[in-house]
Amino acid sequence: MPGQPPREAIQNLLPAPEPVRFVNEDGSAAPPPEGYRRPADDLLREAYRRMVLGRRFDAQATTLTRQGQLAVYPSSRGQDACQIGAVLALRDDDWLFPTYRDSMALVSRGIDPVEVLTLLRGDWHCGYDPHAVHTAPQCTPLATQTLHAAGMAEALRRRGEDGVALAMVGDGGTSEGDFHEALNFSAVFRSPVVYFVQNNQYAISVPLAQQTAAPALAFKGIGYGIRSQQVDGNDLVAVLSVLADAVEYARGGHGPVLVEAHTYRMDAHTNADDATRYRDDEEVERWRAADPVARLETLLLTEGLLDAGQISTIRDEAEQFAAALRTRMNAEAPVVALELFDHVFAEPTPQLREQRARLAAELAAAPATQEGH
Amino acid sequence: MATMTMAQALNRALRDALTADEQVLIFGEDVGALGGVFRITDGLTRDFGRERCFDTPLAEAGIVGLAVGLAMGGFRPVVEMQFDAFAYPAFEQITSHVAKLRNRTRGRVSLPMVIRVPFAGGIGGVEHHCDSSEAYYAHTPGLKVLTPATVEDAYWLLRDAIDDPDPVVFMEPKRRYWSKAEVDLTRRRPAPLGRAEVVRTGRDVTLVAYGPSVPVALEAAEAAEEDGISIEVVDLRSIVPFDDATVTESVRRTGRCVVVQEAQGFAGVGAEIAARIQERAFHSLAAPVLRVAGFDIPYPPPKLEHAHLPSVERILDAVDRLQFDDEPDELYLTGGRA
Numbered sequence: 238m239p240g241q242p243p244r245e246a247i248q249n250l251l252p253a254p255e256p257v258r259f260v261n262e263d264g265s266a267a268p269p270p271e272g273y274r275r276p277a278d279d280l281l282r283e284a285y286r287r288m289v290l291g292r293r294f295d296a297q298a299t300t301l302t303r304q305g306q307l308a309v310y311p312s313s314r315g316q317d318a319c320q321i322g323a324v325l326a327l328r329d330d331d332w333l334f335p336t337y338r339d340s341m342a343l344v345s346r347g348i349d350p351v352e353v354l355t356l357l358r359g360d361w362h363c364g365y366d367p368h369a370v371h372t373a374p375q376c377t378p379l380a381t382q383t384l385h386a387a388g389m390a391e392a393l394r395r396r397g398e399d400g401v402a403l404a405m406v407g408d409g410g411t412s413e414g415d416f417h418e419a420l421n422f423s424a425v426f427r428s429p430v431v432y433f434v435q436n437n438q439y440a441i442s443v444p445l446a447q448q449t450a451a452p453a454l455a456f457k458g459i460g461y462g463i464r465s466q467q468v469d470g471n472d473l474v475a476v477l478s479v480l481a482d483a484v485e486y487a488r489g490g491h492g493p494v495l496v497e498a499h500t501y502r503m504d505a506h507t508n509a510d511d512a513t514r515y516r517d518d519e520e521v522e523r524w525r526a527a528d529p530v531a532r533l534e535t536l537l538l539t540e541g542l543l544d545a546g547q548i549s550t551i552r553d554e555a556e557q558f559a560a561a562l563r564t565r566m567n568a569e570a571p572v573v574a575l576e577l578f579d580h581v582f583a584e585p586t587p588q589l590r591e592q593r594a595r596l597a598a599e600l601a602a603a604p605a606t607q608e609g610h
Numbered sequence: 611m612a613t614m615t616m617a618q619a620l621n622r623a624l625r626d627a628l629t630a631d632e633q634v635l636i637f638g639e640d641v642g643a644l645g646g647v648f649r650i651t652d653g654l655t656r657d658f659g660r661e662r663c664f665d666t667p668l669a670e671a672g673i674v675g676l677a678v679g680l681a682m683g684g685f686r687p688v689v690e691m692q693f694d695a696f697a698y699p700a701f702e703q704i705t706s707h708v709a710k711l712r713n714r715t716r717g718r719v720s721l722p723m724v725i726r727v728p729f730a731g732g733i734g735g736v737e738h739h740c741d742s743s744e745a746y747y748a749h750t751p752g753l754k755v756l757t758p759a760t761v762e763d764a765y766w767l768l769r770d771a772i773d774d775p776d777p778v779v780f781m782e783p784k785r786r787y788w789s790k791a792e793v794d795l796t797r798r799r800p801a802p803l804g805r806a807e808v809v810r811t812g813r814d815v816t817l818v819a820y821g822p823s824v825p826v827a828l829e830a831a832e833a834a835e836e837d838g839i840s841i842e843v844v845d846l847r848s849i850v851p852f853d854d855a856t857v858t859e860s861v862r863r864t865g866r867c868v869v870v871q872e873a874q875g876f877a878g879v880g881a882e883i884a885a886r887i888q889e890r891a892f893h894s895l896a897a898p899v900l901r902v903a904g905f906d907i908p909y910p911p912p913k914l915e916h917a918h919l920p921s922v923e924r925i926l927d928a929v930d931r932l933q934f935d936d937e938p939d940e941l942y943l944t945g946g947r948a
Contacts, residue, residue: 362714373682374714378706384672385707388679395661396684414699418672425667580717581751583775586804586851 249464252455256467256499259474262527264535273478278542280325284473285537286551287321288530291341293555294350297562298340298357302508306566307357311338315471315503318529319435321345322476322498326431326484327403332393334373334386334404338435338502342405346372350562360570380410383419383432390423390430390493401487403431403480409440411454420461420495429487432463432495433480435470437502442515458495470498471529474536501527574600611794616764617787620650622795623768624688628658631686634772636663638673638690638726647692648728648787674700674725678707681721688772694729694741701746708777709752724771724778729757730822730872732785732919734912741909742873744821747779748849748882755849756803757781759824761791763800763847770803783822806853808860812842815929816860818883819870820846823920827870830925839929849879854886861887862894866932868902870920875903897933 257270269275276284295314302310313320320341327333327346335342343353348365355364356375363374373389376382386404393400410416411434423430434454438445451457458465464486468479476498483494501524505512512521537543578585578593585593614622627634636651642665645652654663666673670691677687691697697704704725711719731740748755754776758764764782771778801807809824810831819827824845831841844860846853861867867887869880884899902920910918 361716362710363716366718367682367715368718374711374719378702381675381703381707384675384703385679385682387672388676388681389683390679391676392680392683392685402679414669415671415675415703418667418669418675421667421669422672422676576716580713580715582712582754582851583717583720587854588852 247459250459250462252453252458252465252467252497256469257475257479258469258472259478260472260532260536262471262532264532264539266536266540270475273475273482275474276477276481280477281474281533281537282542284321284325284477285530285533285543286554287324287345288317288473288533289551290555290558291320291345292317292530293559294344294562295341297559298354299504299508301354301563301566302357307354308359309507309509310340310357311507312502312504313338313341315501315524315529316435316437317341318473318476318533319433319470319498319500322473322480323403323405323433325477326480327401330371331400331484332371332373332386332389332402334382334389334402335375336379336382336405336407336410337375337377338407339375339405343372343375346370348372351565354566358566358570360572380406380413380416380419382406383410383416384422386430386432387419387423387426387428387493390428390487391426394426394428394490399429399488401429401431401484403433403484405433405435407440408434408436408438408445408448408454409443410434411457412440412448417457417461420458420463420493423493424461424463427490427492429490430493431480431483431487432493434495434497435500436497437500439502439506439516441506441510442512444515453497455495455497463493463495464491465495465497467497467499470500471524471527471532473529473533500529611792613790613792614761615788615790616758616761616782617648617650619761619765619793619795620768620782621652621654623765623772624651624654625657627688627769627772628654628662631772633684633686634662634688635680635685636688636690637666637676639666639668639692641665641690646690648784650726650782650787651690670697670700671703674703674708677723677725678703678711678721681723682711682719686722686772688724688726691725691727693735693739694727694743695738697725697727697743700725704747704753704779705750709750712776713752720775721777722775724768724780726780726782728784728787729781730783730785731909731915732822732872734915736912737909740915742871742904744779744781744849745873745878747781748879752777753850754778754803755781756847757783757821757849758847759783759786759809759819759821759845761789762793762795763845765793765795766798766800767803767847774803781821785822786825789825801847804848804851804853806844806846806848806856808842808856809845810841810843812840812864814840814864815842815866815868815932816857816864817841817843817868817870817925818846818857819843820849820879822872823870826920826922827925830922830929833922834926834929841929852883852886854890857883857887858890861891861899865894865896866929867895867899868925868928868932869899870902870925872904872919874906875901876906878903897931900928900931902928
């Protein structure tokens with residue numbers, strides 16, 4: 238048949254039947270997977286440091302939520318290798334399009350943790366300047382950010398820059414129409430974008446088996462002509478290797494890539510969720526044995542790339558980081574009610590000016606407790 | 611001076627915007643080789659290349675979502691939704707992202723983009739081709755909603771929309787696409803974005819209308835003149851921002867007002883306008899503000915749309931009910947059971 242792609246082209250798009258893995262669950266080295274480079278030792282050490290810091294940040298955020306400082310916190314504990322791997326695969330001038338569960342990645346990307354937590358503390362919606370940090374606001378509506386990443390990637394391509402956009406998305410998000418439209422659009426335009434699916438097995442309470450009949454989520458790429466891969470999402474070495482390869486492929490002008498990481502959300506959906514209603518402890522314990530931080534630590538210790546002293550130094554750094562965050566989060570954060578009208582449009586409409594004046598008068602008439610608002 | 615249709619004026623606006631600003635991109639379904647199903651983008655791909663005006667896969671959320679990313683990346687996308695009702699798949703992108711991104715980011719990310727929506731009926735279109743969807747957008751904070759009624763406004767309002775730093779839903783009254791006028795586009799005459807215009811002055815009644823209903827309102831005013839009633843017609847041009855000043859000033863002078871819209875009446879733009887007038891000009895009003903709107907029904911099939919669309923007669927009936935004498939309004943007294 239004319240126009241039919243050669244079998245080889247199809248093979249190049251399909252993911253491997255098993256997730257790519259460099260390190261076994263017990264921290265021993267697995268047989269090197271074909272076609273992927275192991276990241277440099279220095280980078281692995283840095284990844285370990287970031288994972289320890291990231292996990293400590295995550296624990297601190299959970300504590301702050303219990304103390305009532307955050308309205309809600311969706312933890313990414315257990316997905317640490319994905320969070321850090323995604324950040325290390327990107328350059329600072331690449332664009333990241335995160336979801337609400339990717340706070341750990343944002344902190345690792347160097348965004349001020351207080352600005353990251355602005356959303357969850359309820360001070361405003363997005364606390365950081367997306368243009369300054371090349372990171373879109375954390376996206377709550379599922380998979381909508383995949384299209385923004387496709388658009389940004391198209392903008393980068395059209396400007397002749399070699400930047401790449403990476404969109405984070407969850408297993409549940411791959412059921413949304415926007416995800417499929419993003420894959421299709423970027424494949425047609427050959428835009429430099431990487432779709433990184435963190436398959437943590439649950440969309441709140443609904444397990445993967447009720448989400449899809451696909452052999453793996455990575456197989457959703459082939460229908461759009463997108464090169465796809467699946468990776469052990471709790472193996473930092475594999476995640477970083479596969480994502481670095483995907484980013485390089487996209488940067489080289491070959492088009493988008495879909496990467497699925499098999500991982501696990503150790504905590505409930507958020508602090509407001511009760512995971513015991515839909516999954517048993519046995520399953521959680523099985524995944525605890527595959528913990529991404531312990532796995533990398535064992536590998537690096539075994540290979541002599543890390544020693545107990547270095548680990549202790551990193552843990553101290555993480556404690557200091559958490560303590561500084563605690564102090565800053567416990568400080569009073571003034572919110573300014575009149576700002577509500579300032580950013581709806583570039584210039585407020587006459588109606589917004591009227592409403593602002595009305596609220597200002599209300600606040601002025603209120604008792605002194607409103608001071609500073 | 612040149613004679614052109616509204617469709618040609620819109621095409622001209624897109625051409626001039628593409629020429630004026632390298633960041634302007636036009637995309638959507640069939641906007642390339644075909645020039646759009648209404649030919650609004652006719653010849654743009656030929657003249658500006660596929661990099662500036664291009665077809666996308668068929669997916670409206672995809673088109674708008676892609677525009678968000680491109681606008682974040684420094685471009686000024688102008689996207690076409692093929693028909694009003696075909697824009698609904700993009701609703702989440704429009705309401706959750708297009709409308710909110712500036713606010714979510716405290717003004718750090720602006721989205722200068724235009725979503726063109728051919729809307730409303732009167733063209734004999736089969737189902738899903740004739741919705742008046744303006745209220746959905748006007749109800750969403752963060753979107754500007756413009757709709758031209760004249761050939762000249764079609765050009766200038768679209769240029770304004772493309773130059774604006776905020777996202778604009780640009781609603782094109784498709785039954786006016788083929789209306790013609792002699793215009794001089796080298797010199798701007800119309801008022802700036804956000805201002806309504808008094809398009810006919812009068813003493814006794816104000817008709818407030820927008821988009822496809824403006825010519826109907828003008829025709830009604832003409833007919834009323836013969837009966838000795840002097841009608842002023844206000845063309846909103848911009849639903850958001852809403853020009854309270856022009857509308858209120860007119861109603862204070864005339865003391866009577868009918869709001870005309872083609873959309874179904876319940877919870878529509880006309881309801882908002884009537885409420886605003888009563889909040890601002892109550893003591894000037896000699897009669898309740900009335901609305902002439904479409905019925906609260908899904909848009910009718912082609913052979914029945916004449917029964918649905920606000921007509922000159924229906925507007926004149928409403929004008930008659932503005933209590934020029936003290937006779938009670940029979941329709942209202944019987945609660946519609948007459």
